[in-house]
Amino acid sequence: MKYQELMKEVEGVGKLKLSEQENFYRDVLNESSNDLEVMVAATFYLGMAYYYEGNFNKAKEIIEPIILQYQSMPFVRELISAFNLMGVMLYYDGANVSSRYYYEKALQIAMEHEDVGHYCYEYNNISITYVKQEKYEEALDSILKAKEYMPCCVEDMGAYVYLNLALIYNSLNQVEKALEAFYMGLDEHDGKHIILEDYLNCGIELFSKAGMDFELNRCADELEKRIETMYAVEYIDACIALFDYYLEQKMFAQVKATLRYMDSYMAKHPDEIRLGLMVESSRYKYGKVICDLDVIILALEKKNAYFERIFEEEQVRRCHDTERYFEMNRKLQLALENETKANQVKMRFLASMSHDIRTPINGIIGMLQVIQRCGDDKQRIKDAYDKMWISSTHLLSLVNDILDIRTLETDSVVLENKSFKLSQLLGRVQTIIDLQASNYKIELFMKTQIEHDHLMGSPIHIEKVLLNLLSNAIKYNKPNGKVYLSVK
Missing domain, CATH: 1.25.40 (Serine Threonine Protein Phosphatase 5, Tetratricopeptide repeat)
Incomplete structure (x- = not known):
């Protein structure tokens, strides 16, 4: 997909x-x-x-x-x-x-x-965290930045920005500016259709401070009608807004009903501990207003139970974080070990190949020197060209092996399985190694007793093994020494 x-x-x-x-x-x-x-x-x-x-x-x-x-x-x-x-x-x-x-x-x-379209959204979100901390000047600064970027974002964002601007101005006791922002978002930016429940919550707080009882009662009535259809995250906010309104108006039957709404929500979502604390804070306020010791004790007991769960969850979270750090460290250590191993493999591979490559290159250089010295001897020149061809072919096979990335990645040798003639392979080996033997003044003797010339295998790797053996035997021999190779 x-x-x-x-x-x-x-x-x-x-x-x-x-x-x-x-x-x-x-x-x-x-x-x-x-x-x-x-x-x-x-x-x-x-x-x-x-x-x-x-x-x-x-x-x-x-x-x-x-x-x-x-x-x-x-x-x-x-x-x-x-x-x-x-x-x-x-x-x-x-x-x-x-x-x-x-x-x-x-x-x-x-x-x-x-992504300029997101700037308004993020500044708006940042502002509401400051509101929760009652840092209203910082909140105002962020929401004004959100307003600045409104033309770059989706049209719906205007409803959110002006809603939060109204809340912030209201908290700063700038009621006229708050009302202006409220109606701008509600009417001009279609807040009544986009986030009506949020505007109703805001309206209860704003109209209460402004002393606009008619609008206040209308917001409360409308919010109560909609409360059962809200998403979970909006539900508690709406309940608390209604609860505060009913408590202030001493509408205790509605207060009890709202508490039942909130208790029902918490029964369905028992793990939302901090929301539960908000519910119990509301219950505690209600108990104090009506001087009901049982309600106060119930609220305090539930709050205490929530605090104990918060403490337990914090311990679990720390253990989880520690375990996650251990796992991250394990993966990092494994990655470092793999990287170190890969580098070691590459170094060994390149060191090995550098030795393998020198032999055919030296053979080619030697044949070029022969051609320079024997400009009139056509037979020797032809023989030199033939040997250069053999050395070049072997060199190309080695280069292809180097370029085979699988060799480096797996630290393994990929063998072929194809037919070849052993006599031809030995002839190529002798042609390539003869010049090195001559340069070191070493006599090379090759004795072969081949019963089965046609074989199956990986000829390039057999050549490499034989060339390495012979090259080292020549290189570390005494002057005027001899090297014997017997093949059966």
């Missing part, structure tokens, strides 16, 4: 049940012939499916590998989106600094690839 083919399937797959989505993306990931771009995108969309179901731990587990290896991954927009998804999940976990790290890393990747 190609990347564009996968993109055509994504929208339809997103409408399937989670199990069906997983089956589809797992099939894509298990197909080894798919492009790496497809693997990155399929991994992201599988993680996104679990994110929409509120299973953050599973989503993190799925997308973490492509994040850790992003530098070796091809650039597709889903790579940036994976960093954003991790940032969003950490944001909902309350890990604002970590969340911002992933958003800033996504911005860095976008800038490295001049």
